Amino acid sequence: MTQFVKLDVQDGVATVTIDRAPVNALNSEVQDELREVAAECARRSDVRAVILWGGEKVFVAGADVKEFHQMSAQDMQRRAAALTGALDAIAQLPQPVIAAVTGYALGGGCELALTADFRISADNAKWGQPEILLGIIPGAGGTQRLPRLIGPAKAKDLIFTGRFVGAEEAHEMGLVDVVVPAEQVYETARAMAAKFARGPALALRGAKAAVDQGLQLDLASGLKLESHIFASLFATEDKQRGMASFIESGPGKAEFVGN
Numbered sequence: 087m088t089q090f091v092k093l094d095v096q097d098g099v100a101t102v103t104i105d106r107a108p109v110n111a112l113n114s115e116v117q118d119e120l121r122e123v124a125a126e127c128a129r130r131s132d133v134r135a136v137i138l139w140g141g142e143k144v145f146v147a148g149a150d151v152k153e154f155h156q157m158s159a160q161d162m163q164r165r166a167a168a169l170t171g172a173l174d175a176i177a178q179l180p181q182p183v184i185a186a187v188t189g190y191a192l193g194g195g196c197e198l199a200l201t202a203d204f205r206i207s208a209d210n211a212k213w214g215q216p217e218i219l220l221g222i223i224p225g226a227g228g229t230q231r232l233p234r235l236i237g238p239a240k241a242k243d244l245i246f247t248g249r250f251v252g253a254e255e256a257h258e259m260g261l262v263d264v265v266v267p268a269e270q271v272y273e274t275a276r277a278m279a280a281k282f283a284r285g286p287a288l289a290l291r292g293a294k295a296a297v298d299q300g301l302q303l304d305l306a307s308g309l310k311l312e313s314h315i316f317a318s319l320f321a322t323e324d325k326q327r328g329m330a331s332f333i334e335s336g337p338g339k340a341e342f343v344g345n
Contacts, residue, residue, distance in 0.1 A: 089118045091119035093288060097193055098134035099276065100127050100181075109147035110140045112194040112226075116167065117172035120198075124175035134283035134290075134344065137275045138176070142268070145187040145211070146195030151220065166225060173226045177201035180291040182282045187211050188268050192250065197224060200231040203294065205261065206275050208254040208268035213261060216248035234301070235239035276339030284311045286324035287344035292316075 102123055103170075104110040112120075127133045140146050151254035157165065176183065176198065185191075185202035191213050199205050199213075207213070215228045223229060224245060236309040240259045244251070256262040266274050284291060292315040300308035319325055323345040331340035 087154050088119040088122060090116045091123050093123050094246040095130070098132060098279065099279040100130075100133040100136045102127070102136060102176075103138055103139045103141065104146055105141065109144050109148055109190065110195070111148060111150040112146060112169075112198070113150035113153050114168070117169055118245070121168075121172045121175045123294045124179060125138070128175075128179055128183065131344070133181055134285070134287050135279035136179055136181050136183045137272070137279050138183065138198065139272060140195075141186065142272075142283045144189030145185070146198055147190040148193030148195055148216070149186065149226075154220075161341055167286070170297075173198055173201050177227070177231075180294060182294065183285075184279055184281070186271045187213075187262075188190065188271050193224070194226055197226040197228045200227055200235065201231065204263045205263040206264045206271055206278070207256060208271050208317060209253050209265050210268055211253045212250045213227075213253070213254075213256045215245050217245060218285075219248040229331055232261075284342065286322070286340075286342040287322060287327060288322050289319055292319055 089105065092103040092105055094101045094103070098253055101272055102120075104116060105122075105279050106113070110116075152260045182204075183198040183202040185205045187199055187205060188208040188211060191199045191207075191211060193214075193216055196215055215224050216234065217228070224232075226320055228239075229245060232244065236259050243249075251259070251260060251261075253265045257265050266275060296315050300311055303311065324340075324342045325340060328340040
């Protein structure tokens with residue numbers, strides 16, 4: 087049983103809730119529990135989509151600075167891989183992942199949201215990578231995932247200055263995908279996740295793998311990867327269902343079973 091990271095699965099949608107008052111700071115225990123819960127989501131066939139959620143008041147306001155303050159360079163050298171690995175475990179989930187963000191997504195919280203495929207933000211949420219204000223840099227993917235998402239110049243602006251940005255600016259720069267009133271954040275994420283949960287699970291996993299892994303390859307290698315995944319999906323029941331439904335009734339009416 088985990089203390090700070092809760093997992094609830096309903097109708098194919100897993101909600102991963104970070105619950106460590108007052109601001110869900112990512113201390114070592116939360117990091118380890120995120121990795122544990124991610125492993126469970128990855129192996130469960132009944133999980134078709136995942137929502138990252140910090141509750142109605144705050145997503146994750148950052149790492150636990152008090153814990154960091156007590157750590158030496160040697161301590162962090164031993165811990166850094168576990169920190170990166172915890173967020174990598176979320177990033178590598180085969181299912182579609184949606185970050186539902188209220189309040190603050192700062193530092194490690196922003197980095198956690200970056201591991202998701204989509205980010206839904208409350209209109210009053212604040213985003214940023216303020217580690218520079220502590221005399222350090224982002225250490226859980228911020229210097230790598232953020233520039234890949236919004237481009238190096240915009241990422242350097244956030245990382246070099248440590249400034250916070252509101253939801254609208256985050257949306258304009260491509261950090262956020264959808265902005266809604268705070269009270270609608272979770273239900274918006276839930277509606278998006280439900281669509282994925284009803285979709286062809288193996289094809290969705292294949293599409294995510296093709297995009298994420300392809301971005302790390304040259305074009306020729308990426309095309310080979312895409313071709314391999316594309317061909318493999320012709321062995322699935324959902325391919326048969328999807329194409330039969332299209333021929334009989336047109337697009338968008340297939341009922342998939344996830345096989």
